[in-house]
Amino acid sequence: MTETKKFDFKAWVKAHAMDLAAYGGLVVCIIIFTIFPPFFGENLWSAAKLSTLMSSVIVTALLSVGAVFIYSMGCMDISVGGQVGLYATIIVVMGNKTGSLIPGILLSLVIALVIGVVNGATGQLLHIYPIISSVVFMMILNGLRSIIYNGLGTRSVTLSGAEYRMFRSPVLMLVVLVVEFLIVSFLFNYTKLGKNAKAIGANPTAAEQSGIHPILYRVLPYLVFACCVVAASVFQMGYTGSASDSTGTGFEMNVMVALILGGMPLSGGMRSKVSKAVVGAFTFSLLEVGLPLIGVPSNMTFFVKAVIFIIVVLITCRKQSGTLPR
Amino acid sequence: MSGETIIEIRHMHKAFGPTIALKDVDFTLHRGEIRGLIGENGSGKSTIMSIASGMQKATSGEMTYLGRPWHPNTMVEAQDAGISMILQEANTIPGVTVAENIFAGHETEFSKLGIISMGKMYKAADQVLDKFGIGHIKARDSIDHYTFEDRKLIEIARCVTDDTQILVVDETTTALSLEGREILYKLVHKLADEGKGVVFISHDMDEILEQCTDLTVLRDGDIVGTLTREEMDAPDAVQRIRYLMVGREIGEKYYREDYDPSCQDEVALEYDHVTFGGIKDFSLKLHKGEIVGLGGLSGCGMHEIGRAAYGLEKLESGRVLRGGKPVTGPLNAIQSGIGYISKNRDTEALILEAAIQENIVLPSLTALSRHGYISPRDEKKMADKEIDSFRIKCNNGGQWVNTLSGGNKQKVSFGKWTAKGSEVIIMDCPTRGVDIGVKQAMYALIEQMKKDGKAILMVSEELAELIGMVDRLIIMKDFEVTKEFTRSPDLKQTDIIEYMI
Numbered sequence: 001m002t003e004t005k006k007f008d009f010k011a012w013v014k015a016h017a018m019d020l021a022a023y024g025g026l027v028v029c030i031i032i033f034t035i036f037p038p039f040f041g042e043n044l045w046s047a048a049k050l051s052t053l054m055s056s057v058i059v060t061a062l063l064s065v066g067a068v069f070i071y072s073m074g075c076m077d078i079s080v081g082g083q084v085g086l087y088a089t090i091i092v093v094m095g096n097k098t099g100s101l102i103p104g105i106l107l108s109l110v111i112a113l114v115i116g117v118v119n120g121a122t123g124q125l126l127h128i129y130p131i132i133s134s135v136v137f138m139m140i141l142n143g144l145r146s147i148i149y150n151g152l153g154t155r156s157v158t159l160s161g162a163e164y165r166m167f168r169s170p171v172l173m174l175v176v177l178v179v180e181f182l183i184v185s186f187l188f189n190y191t192k193l194g195k196n197a198k199a200i201g202a203n204p205t206a207a208e209q210s211g212i213h214p215i216l217y218r219v220l221p222y223l224v225f226a227c228c229v230v231a232a233s234v235f236q237m238g239y240t241g242s243a244s245d246s247t248g249t250g251f252e253m254n255v256m257v258a259l260i261l262g263g264m265p266l267s268g269g270m271r272s273k274v275s276k277a278v279v280g281a282f283t284f285s286l287l288e289v290g291l292p293l294i295g296v297p298s299n300m301t302f303f304v305k306a307v308i309f310i311i312v313v314l315i316t317c318r319k320q321s322g323t324l325p326r
Numbered sequence: 327m328s329g330e331t332i333i334e335i336r337h338m339h340k341a342f343g344p345t346i347a348l349k350d351v352d353f354t355l356h357r358g359e360i361r362g363l364i365g366e367n368g369s370g371k372s373t374i375m376s377i378a379s380g381m382q383k384a385t386s387g388e389m390t391y392l393g394r395p396w397h398p399n400t401m402v403e404a405q406d407a408g409i410s411m412i413l414q415e416a417n418t419i420p421g422v423t424v425a426e427n428i429f430a431g432h433e434t435e436f437s438k439l440g441i442i443s444m445g446k447m448y449k450a451a452d453q454v455l456d457k458f459g460i461g462h463i464k465a466r467d468s469i470d471h472y473t474f475e476d477r478k479l480i481e482i483a484r485c486v487t488d489d490t491q492i493l494v495v496d497e498t499t500t501a502l503s504l505e506g507r508e509i510l511y512k513l514v515h516k517l518a519d520e521g522k523g524v525v526f527i528s529h530d531m532d533e534i535l536e537q538c539t540d541l542t543v544l545r546d547g548d549i550v551g552t553l554t555r556e557e558m559d560a561p562d563a564v565q566r567i568r569y570l571m572v573g574r575e576i577g578e579k580y581y582r583e584d585y586d587p588s589c590q591d592e593v594a595l596e597y598d599h600v601t602f603g604g605i606k607d608f609s610l611k612l613h614k615g616e617i618v619g620l621g622g623l624s625g626c627g628m629h630e631i632g633r634a635a636y637g638l639e640k641l642e643s644g645r646v647l648r649g650g651k652p653v654t655g656p657l658n659a660i661q662s663g664i665g666y667i668s669k670n671r672d673t674e675a676l677i678l679e680a681a682i683q684e685n686i687v688l689p690s691l692t693a694l695s696r697h698g699y700i701s702p703r704d705e706k707k708m709a710d711k712e713i714d715s716f717r718i719k720c721n722n723g724g725q726w727v728n729t730l731s732g733g734n735k736q737k738v739s740f741g742k743w744t745a746k747g748s749e750v751i752i753m754d755c756p757t758r759g760v761d762i763g764v765k766q767a768m769y770a771l772i773e774q775m776k777k778d779g780k781a782i783l784m785v786s787e788e789l790a791e792l793i794g795m796v797d798r799l800i801i802m803k804d805f806e807v808t809k810e811f812t813r814s815p816d817l818k819q820t821d822i823i824e825y826m827i
Binding site for chain 2: 190191192195196198199202203205206207208209210211212213269270271
């Protein structure tokens, strides 16, 4: 190939349409929520609002970053919400009993890893869609939660036995998020773990014929995700120091929406990137925090989000066609 | 009416971004012609007819069909107007009956008040199947019961109607066995005799020389030559066509030139009384530095034998041994130095939606990782080495495999295993859909592998390449070995065919 390559702007835009839309969406959100709130006497960049934003971002971002591993294989985990709810409850209850958060966190981690192994392995062993086992877990976890709260005779539990206020610090949130992002990015981009997950998402048959263990490398990503879910649960619990029978509800959808807003392909494969989870989580939370600031009534935010979601999906998820000469 | 123009294409130009597929091409097809189109991968031979049959649009240029300007928007529109194209890939609808496939889009012909009479449709479909000489296929059966080859024949039955004026056959014969090919050839000649036009796109030079009345050669989006039947019969025709296609003298050397079937004594791979599926008690010893060929018709069980060596088949009894240890699955096979190139290049051998580099390094990730860390620089080095040594036509290793032509894709799947340094390579139809220039390079590569002491099991439907390349040739029929030949200059295709059918 001797022909000189000229920088083709159009081709570049076409090739990066998904990234452009995702980053563009975030930038547009930031601009809009910087310019307009002052007209309503609000300011996104005030310490109070930034703290709200961070607490809104943190749980979705921690979950989404881990979920990249699952989504890159073309899988989904619907049990996320149920898991967060259960772990938050366990951490609070055991914190009150033992006076420390550690036992609760460890127990949660063990449960999360077990769920991860089952979610990762059953698809391949029983020849079902991996999402099915996560649906089963969603139902089991919801059942478990209602048994626990029935047994406690209350609808929410508050942590009083252990110190948790550090988890409300935006600085700690940011640090943990950065650390998780770096670890997951490393695993995803520079180890077999991530490369194999992407290959499985892009073409499971070819992946297996290239020597990727079909069960092991489907399970390991779920274990990475399990750790991220527990981290997210700690912050979910820590923000209010409590857990209730509705904690975590709908989180699995938040994760999915965040990833889609970030430009993550739902079919997985080589276009998967960890950064997309962060971009998506910030866009998602900016909308959550920002829309009320520009006078959108809180009961209207869902409709606005729906419109934005549709626009992003139309730009990012449409099939890119075009065949080269044969 | 023979000789009258059916379609005329003038100044056709087609670009895919910066890649130019066709440059100012003029092409005319007359009644009664069987026009061969030949050229290397990416020369634009499929592109011309895919534009005429509505699959894609030209960047510029004019087409005149039956005397009128022609601008098809879809393949259905083109087919209704009489231009049918049979594609390389499978194009049937899974999960429904054969009849529903044949009459897809034409169900209303059998409906009354919105209710389709399936009885009528089955009857009509059976008639169509009989007409094409493929009566062994039954209209009522689900299409999933049929093999890839039968589905291809069903596709042909669907494409060709009484109104068909132009039939385009795009690399279809690579999917067909001898019988299937005969059916197709008969149909092509019948259409030509009826004064229709046929465009025959193929890589197989023998087939083109036997079947076509005229031949157009393309190179890099340009028509570089047109041969009449007389010119095709000239003794130096093959050399001349090859020269036109490649644009340089590729020399006489094509297959192996030595006839020395010797190899090392060490056994590299052994089938020890293997039984599974239709295969009963198959044994074979493959030695280092040996090329063993497996030939036969497509459904004879040879592909399954190849898969078994890679642990992809569940054995009922017996073992496949590598270095004394049984092969249990792909992972274990790769670790013991076996590489496998599937005949289903796009669905099994490669990840199309991934970069060339990602494909090449995939089996070698374990070797590349140091304490778990895989350096992008090492990955690039490994991939670039293969890209260079195979001369894979691409901008860089980051280019996606689905943008490559068939031959270049195949080079990538070879590159995976040379990068891994596999000692035993099982290649299933290694040159399927690959053009001469690349074929020649691959044969040279396979010969080099033999010299390097690698053991090669070559499963192929092309007798010519088996005769040309292998030390030992095993012929199979109905899951049984019928004959074994040793490399010899006297070995002829005709001697072999009787053991295949």
